[in-house]
Amino acid sequence: MPSDQPWPSEWLRGVLEVCVLRVLEDGTTYGYAIASRLADGGLGVVKGGTLYPLLNRLEAAGLVEAEWRAGDGGPGRKYYLLTDAGHQELQNTADQWSRFTRVTASIISGGHDVAEDKPVQDTSGVES
Amino acid sequence: MSVTGAGLKATGRFAMERTLAPHVDEVWAQSFCLELRLLGVDGARIGAALSEVESHCNESGQSAQLAFGTPVEYARSLRLPVDGDHSPRAVLRFLVPVSVQVLGMFLVVWSLVEWLRDQRLEVTTGHLVIAAAFLLAVMALVRCAVSVHRLAVIHRRLFPVIAVALLYLAGTATCLLALRFLDQVLWRTSGVWGVVAGAAEVSGGILWAVVRRRPPGSVDDPITSPFDHEMRAP
Structure with a gap:
């Protein structure tokens, strides 16, 4: 496994969105700064080819807004800001991830009492 | 920082790439912009996407190839909104009224003679097949517009020669075979009616082209810096 990528890419694909939303919750920031925060947090190097399409999808979904700002002597940057819908999405997804990680940790460690962390089943439309 | 066609002519190849993204490999940047163009993305969005690559490469010190992978795959992965008026298909769609005019012109000349x-004008099965083959070829060209554009850009020297040669051979073969073997007369009429019908077809094609004409300025879609856009915004 390459040293700059400590986690399997399939895992990162699932968790990257909530991590990016969480970074943006701390304030308006730009792509490279988000990638640096994720790397410093231990997620490994998130390449631009992965990060920016995700940011585009979040922008298209209305979860973030973006604006260009001129750089100080350097090129301009596109800053991303979490919208109200983005905050809501972060809250929901973060809760789900927390439950999911508790469940998987319990299963992996051989524990059995995971019933309370099971996802809520959608029973609408099911005949009783 | 608008980079127009005139600007490109003034400073040569890769002028736009060097202006908007000086820290990005110019060949990578050109392929990236080309792919987005072929997808039908408008110039302002292409400029913004390239500027974001520039910003990332400048700050990370990474090459575009390392940070973003191949330009074509990255361009596609962005899934940027497509502007229908600037897609290759929309551009080639303007061939259809022209094709109708060309067919009308041939009908006028033939009928006039x-x-x-x-002598009376004899319309055979072969004539109808030739007209149908011509229209089908134009429609196929419009349908495969993106692939045709890509080939034309990548093989800009060979493509025109091969395409013209193939079209010429296919057209000539279709005409010769249709006229030789499909000579059943379907309709006889006075040549004057052919002239009238051909003139009506030419006029209809012109009218069609006028109706579908783009508003002034819509054809010119330069790749611009996002800061141009920001400055123009109210």
Whole structure:
């Protein structure tokens, strides 16, 4: 496994969105700064080819807004800001991830009492 | 920082790439912009996407190839909104009214000759097949517009020669075979009616082209810096 990528890419694909939303919750920031925060947090190097399409999808979904700002002597940057819908999405997804990680940790460690962390089943439309 | 066609001519190849993204490999940047163009993305969005690559490469010190992978795959992965008016298909769609005019022109010339010779015009199965083949070829060209554009850009020297040669051979073969073997007369009429019908077809094609004409300025879609856009915004 390459040293700059400590986690399997399939895992990162699932968790990257909530991590990016969480970074943006701390304030308006730009792509490279988000990638640096994720790397410093231990997620490994998130390449631009992965990060920016995700940011585009979040922008298209209305979860973030973006604006260009001129750089100080350097090129301009596109800053991303979490919208109200983005905050809501972060809250929901973060809760789900927390439950999911508790469940998987319990299963992996051989524990059995995971019933309370099971996802809520959608029973609408099911005949009783 | 608008980079127009005139600007490109003034400073040569890769002028736009060097202006908008000086820290990005110019060949990578050109391929990236080309792919987005072929997808039908408008110039302002292409400029913004390239500027974001520039910003990332400048700050990370990474090459575009390392940070973003191949330009074509990255361009596609962005899934940027497509502007229908600037897609290759929309551009080629303007061939259809022109094709109708060309067919009308051929009909006028052919009918006029018969009329002046005081002979009746004979429409055969072969004539209909030739007209249908011509229209089908134009429609196929429009349908495969993106692939045709890509080939034309990548093989800009060979493509025109091969395409013209193939079209010429295919057209000639279709005409010869259709006229030789499909000579069943379907309709006989005076040459004057052919002239009238051909003139009506030419006029209809012109009218069609006028109706579908783009508003002034919509054809010119330069790749611009996002800061141009920001400055223009109210």
